Amino acid sequence: MPRNQLLRLAIPLVRTHGFSREALARSVLSLPVPHQQPLSDAAVLSLFGQGDDARRVLIEGWLDQAREEMKIAQVPAVQGPLSVRDILASRLKSNEPVLQHLPEAFALLASPASGLPPLDPLPGLKHVSKIADEACYIAGDVSVGPAWFRRRATVAAAYGAAELHQLTSPNTAYEFLAHALNAAQKVDSTISEVELFGRYVWRSWAGIIKSSGVLP
Numbered sequence: 001m002p003r004n005q006l007l008r009l010a011i012p013l014v015r016t017h018g019f020s021r022e023a024l025a026r027s028v029l030s031l032p033v034p035h036q037q038p039l040s041d042a043a044v045l046s047l048f049g050q051g052d053d054a055r056r057v058l059i060e061g062w063l064d065q066a067r068e069e070m071k072i073a074q075v076p077a078v079q080g081p082l083s084v085r086d087i088l089a090s091r092l093k094s095n096e097p098v099l100q101h102l103p104e105a106f107a108l109l110a111s112p113a114s115g116l117p118p119l120d121p122l123p124g125l126k127h128v129s130k131i132a133d134e135a136c137y138i139a140g141d142v143s144v145g146p147a148w149f150r151r152r153a154t155v156a157a158a159y160g161a162a163e164l165h166q167l168t169s170p171n172t173a174y175e176f177l178a179h180a181l182n183a184a185q186k187v188d189s190t191i192s193e194v195e196l197f198g199r200y201v202w203r204s205w206a207g208i209i210k211s212s213g214v215l216p
Helices: 003-017 021-030 041-048 051-072 084-109 122-138 146-168 170-186 191-211
Strands: none
Touching: 003 021, 003 041, 003 051, 003 084, 021 041, 021 051, 041 051, 051 084, 051 122, 084 122, 084 146, 084 170, 122 146, 146 170
């Protein structure tokens, strides 16, 4: 049974079933020739891993697909290449159907299987960094050398702040994104200032996770 095909079929089920093993189990009901019953827990374990490992596979699969959809972002009334702001706004829009499930998903990604450390910042930083890199590439950014890294660091920090804001105030997420990008552009983009902005994003992300009640 093709694992990647089932993962793709499970992604639309996140809207109704969250980032759960049940969503993975029910993927076979959407096959061209659907199964009569969802996958057994043993089959989910065999295909996707045990416990929360299977859920992490689904979360990563959803994040990968949402990032791929940035390449075909469409913004009405915009002619020619899209701006970084337009592309990031389209990425925020991809969150909307599953917004209620994202705090728990982020909490799971930030929780190492070993339990140590209690919160791992690397998954969150990788998440926003990949989005920033994709947005800059699509927008035709031609930065090189240190400017390439600084540009992506500031875009990642701005997007990360906007995504965190979206979790608690979705109605103003797009205005916040514009504000965050403008603030990032006004920063004298030294490494130290970018690092401070990044630390703010991580502290805020950790706060959102803890306030969700998923972690103590």
